[in-house]
Amino acid sequence: xxxxxxxxxxxxxxxxxxxxxxxxxxxxxxxxxxxxxxxxxxxxxxxxxxxxxxxxxxxxxxxxxxxxxxxxxxxxxxxxxxxxxxxxxxxxxxxxxxxxxxxxxxxxxxx
Numbered sequence: 001x002x003x004x005x006x007x008x009x010x011x012x013x014x015x016x017x018x019x020x021x022x023x024x025x026x027x028x029x030x031x032x033x034x035x036x037x038x039x040x041x042x043x044x045x046x047x048x049x050x051x052x053x054x055x056x057x058x059x060x061x062x063x064x065x066x067x068x069x070x071x072x073x074x075x076x077x078x079x080x081x082x083x084x085x086x087x088x089x090x091x092x093x094x095x096x097x098x099x100x101x102x103x104x105x106x107x108x109x110x111x
Contacts, residue, residue, distance in 0.1 A: 023093045024048075030085045034077030041070040045078040047086040 030047030040057040054075070060067055 019093050023089055026089055026093075027086055030082065030089060032078050032081035032085055034074045034079070034081060036070040036073035036077060037066075041067070041074040043071070043074040043078040045075065045082045047082050047089065049079060049082060051075055051078075 027047030031044055031052065032047075033042065033044050035042045037057075037060070040060050042055040044052045044054075046052055054071060056067060056071070060070070
């Protein structure tokens with residue numbers, strides 16, 4: 001039976017925790033852009049799934065329902081892209097241990 005070293009394991013857990021804190025900081029810096037209506041509505045979100053900005057072409061403001069639909073579509077498009085970037089960052093931080101699985105779904109991101 002292999003020797004079990006509790007101190008080594010605790011050190012590895014501490015390193016993993018520190019990496020996750022770094023990843024959380026990086027997720028705030030990651031941005032993704034989405035658009036809808038051929039660019040009439042543009043949204044920017046970060047890797048923590050927060051909407052940072054929404055821009056609407058003033059020429060479409062007379063059709064409220066269309067604007068609402070386009071804002072939703074643009075934000076969802078940006079969130080989907082941010083989720084992909086966040087997954088890449090998490091995989092990179094984990095040193096590839098997570099593989100190509102869609103592990104973010106376990107955190108209810110984007111679903």
